[in-house]
Structures are given as C-alpha cells and as structure tokens.
Amino acid sequence: MQKAKGAGQVAALQVAGSGIRHTFVVAALIRREDEILLIRQQGRNDVAPYWAIPGGVVEANESLEIALAREVKEECGLIVQTVGPLAYVAWVEHSPTVRTTALIYEIEAWTGEFTFADPDGLVHEAAFFALDAAVAQLMALPYRSMREPILACLRGESVAGSAWVYRGEENDPFVVPPGEAVRWQRVQALVDVNSERGRAAVHALETSTLLENLADFTPTLIGTIPLGIETVRSDLDVACFAPNLADFAQKVRVLYAAMPKFFLKEKEVRGVPSVLVDFSCAGVDVQIFAQPQPVLVQYGYRHLVVEERLLAHGGADAVQEIRRRKAFGAKTEPAFAELFGLNGDAYEVLWWLSFVGAPS
Secondary structure, eight states, X not given: OOOOOOHHHHHHTBOTTTSOEEEEXXXXXOEEXXXXXXXXXXXXXXXXXXXXXXXXXXXXXXXXXXXXXXXHHHHHOOEEEEEEXXXXXXXXXXXXXXXXXXXXEEEEEEEXXXXXXXXXXXXXXXXXXXXXXXXXXXXXXXXXXXXXXXXXXXXXXXXXXXXXXXXXXTSOOEEEOGGGGGXXXXXXXXXXXXXXXXXXXXXXXXXXXXXXXXXXXXXXXXXXXXXXXXXXXXXXXXXEEOSSHHHHHHHHHHHHXXXXXXXXEEEEETTEEEEEEEEEETTEEXXXXXXXXXGGGOHHXXXXXXXXXXXXXXXXXXHHXXXXXXXXXXXXXXXXXXXXXXXXXXXXXXXXXXXXXXXX
C-alpha cells in the first residue's frame, strides 16, 4: 500500500462542508509463482526510498478496480487483467478530520513487462522477490499501517478480508476478521425478532430476494430492526460494499426501480462517497446504503455491533428506554450515547467503542 502521493488527488475526495478529508488508496498483491512484486519508491515526505507493493490514490468518481489497474500500469507497466479477492483493508485515522481507507487486492491475472510512467515521479524501480526476501524488504516500511497488515498477510497470520483499524500510526491496531459480520448477512438474523415489524422485515427480504440479488456486495443487515429496538416507522436497513458505485447504482435500478417509493441518491457521508437507495416492499420501507469500503469499516455496521453489546449490558430496561426515546423522535446513536453516558459526537464515540467493546 502507498501513502497519498499528490495533494490534488487527495483533495479530489474531500467533502465540502463535512470537515473530514477521507482518502481512498488501492494496492496490488501481484505474484509470480512464489515471488511477490515490489516497487521502490520515495514520497515527497519520506526521508529515504523503500520497497512496497504498487498502488496509489483513487481519484474522484473512479472505481477501485480501475484505479488499481491504472496505478499498477503507471508504476511498473504491468497490465492487470483480473482483480481477485480483497486481501485486507487498512482504515487509518491520521487525525479526527483526516482519514484513509486502503484496500489491498490479490491480482489473479496480469501481463506485460516493466516500464515506468509514474506521473508523480516517485517510483525508482520494480522487481519480483522471493517471499522471504519480500518480507525482509517490507519490514522496513516506514508506517505501521502499511507494514503490519502486509506482513501478517504474507506470513499467513491474518484472515483474508480482515480490517485493520488504526487510530494514529503510534497506536496498536484493532483487527476485525470478516467472519464478524456473517450472521448479519442472513435472513436468520431477523427470525428471532419478536415483533410484527421484525416478521414483516423477514417477509420483505424474502419477497425482494435482496440478499441473494446483491450477494456480490456482501449485503449486511444493520439498523434497529435486527436489534429489536425498532419503531413502527423504522426502515429495514442494509449495508453494502460497492467497489464501483456507478455499477452498483445501475444494478439496483434494474432490480428495484419498479418498486413503490423507489428513490436513489448519491451523497458523501463523513467524507466517504455513498449511494442510498429507498423503496418499499411488502409494506416495509427498505434502505440500502453502499460505500466503496467493506461493511466491516462502515459506520452503520460498527454502530450495530456496539449497540448490540450495549443492549446486552443494559438488559431489558435499556431496550425499552431506547424504544421510548426513539418513539419520541430521538435518533438511534444519540439515544444510545445519552442513555449510556457517552460524551462527544455520538457517531464517532460509538464507532470507536465498537472495536474496544461495551463497558462491563
């Protein structure tokens, strides 16, 4: 993975008025038998060159796969033919208003020979290294968020698709395996919701076949209904990982544009480009929320995780109190923060608490 290279590129994904600058970076794990491709580069703020895997900043309105192929071609001349599975994601908070999501993909097929056309002029050379030699080179990476996940990946010490979350380079990361979200990706997660709204949500999911239709985007149940704290006005919320937001939007239009109350909009949420889709199915309002980052590091999902823990801590009284507050118009996250005495921005506090656990 690489740090952001050009100030203009970084600004391209900054959200006007949000106060948060969120940069997306992609990088490629390119293998030749038992060897790993590394490039030797030196950023403008780096004191010395270092070896890393090829990659760089995603430009505005660019899909992750297109950005990945472009960066690889610019930095070493190889042509990416097939992008494979996500190896891992690194989410970094450099400061409260500056963040990076780095997505590292396995490359299943590529062609070409080494050439160099890096527009930033930061890449010095490229070479394939035997695995042990590549690990030795990568141990010298100057940033923990670059070094630790790639070493764990190459050594087989982490689960493919895991999320590494850093609150500053000096702090130990939180590492979340993809299995954490699996139960929320099944209709069964709603079966035990003992309410009319919960049963209606199950029927809506089955009628729309939403989880099956959007399976390529890891659809994951979030919001209040899976937790049993919904009101009569609550939507059935589903989070998706969409590496290409335009393709995702087009697919959803084809599938659901004829549904009652269909509405699709693009917006930026805390610095992250997002697509929101609304429609009604079997009497239930459905909202799909998609971003070009895995659900594991999306706010809606992280809030679900910590809210479940807080409800387990607070018991039936907490469930009833959250329902009462929501019935009087309170938003879910502020209601939780107030009830459990969590100070600050409720959305940020719950985000970080989701990694460290609820109070005991």
